[in-house]
Amino acid sequence: MHSRRALALVPVVLAASASPALAHHAMGGQVPDTLATGLLSGLGHPVIGVDHLAFVVAAGVAAAFTGNRLLSPLAFVAATVAGCLLQVAGTALPAAEFVIALSVVAIGAVVLSGRSIGSPALLGLFALAGLFHGWAYGQSIVGAEPTPLLAYLAGFSAVQYGIAVAAGLLAVRLWKAAGPEAVRPRLAGAVVAGIGLTFFLEQVESLILA
Template identity: 35%
Template sequence: MKPRTPFTLPGALLMLLLPAAAFAHQEAGQAAGFLAGLEHPVSGLDHMLAMVAVGLWGAVLGQPAIWMLPVAFPLMMAMGGLMGLLGFPLPGVEIGIAASAIVLGAMVMTERRLPLRAAVVITALFAIFHGHAHGAELPEGASALMYSLGFVMSTGLLHAVGIALGTLHGWSAGRRAVRAAGGGVALAGLFFMWKALA
């Protein structure tokens, strides 16, 4: 018999992370926290579109990229954030972020099926730029761990939005819509690039 495995309970346990301003241990007294981190990735259209494009591209590529990209992205993004916090300079961060929207959007639009390793490397490379920008912008006084959690979860949920939209790819009309969405992300990326270079 197939075991019943309701995922609601682990989901509920994860949601217990929501007590936003849980100031405990070493971060005691530091303000902001989870909600600030949750809000940060959606506060910039350049970040948001690139994150959704990662999910869209994963959905277009299918298994196993559909889960490998969303697993790799947060880890490499955190690596970028770590670099930002440690003070490692990363030249052309804004250009890198704009390029991520252009490249990822173009990949979705053209339904480019790169080898899995190449797809992961491209995504991871861009994740470093996104993470560096966020890490360097970590507000003073923020509850660091809760901020980081919110930030990472928000990014992951944006990937999930992309993956959900990418499931439309299975239908012919949906496929056109997904490709159009990729084109839109790439166009927006060009605008961000123009702004970064101006």
């Protein structure tokens, strides 16, 4: 009974307390111009963007209960690289911020549901979401030279994969969750879904007030 109440309250508390306005640029808006600044910016970007971080964590938890817990997150990572390169090439993706927010809601809902979804569907979600998350990452590196760009790609790829794998290990080993129906992974899903909903409502508000 207490677990059910907690599952219901987490998104509400989070929606009231989360701050969607947190910075999304690790270098304070400056374009990285060296290998070191490119790498640091890449390492920092997925961490300081709460919506991006939430998706990566939930992706790791969802992947932990599949047969490809180490390989599945690579679909998201590879797609973020592709999305970043689209941004650098000047290709626009429609309603990117809305899609990013909804992708966070979606992956949170998947984990919250306590059910395993097939690998093809999960990989499809990872790939589609990754394309848009990566496109947003690319805003910090547009105009950079090849060396900092490559370092940036390497940085955010490494940190995302590391976080996803760590989140999966946390769910399976530390929380000792035998499956996706366990309470703690589902609570994590509720938190992530709440973050996504908060960011989505912020986008709606911005659209209305524009």
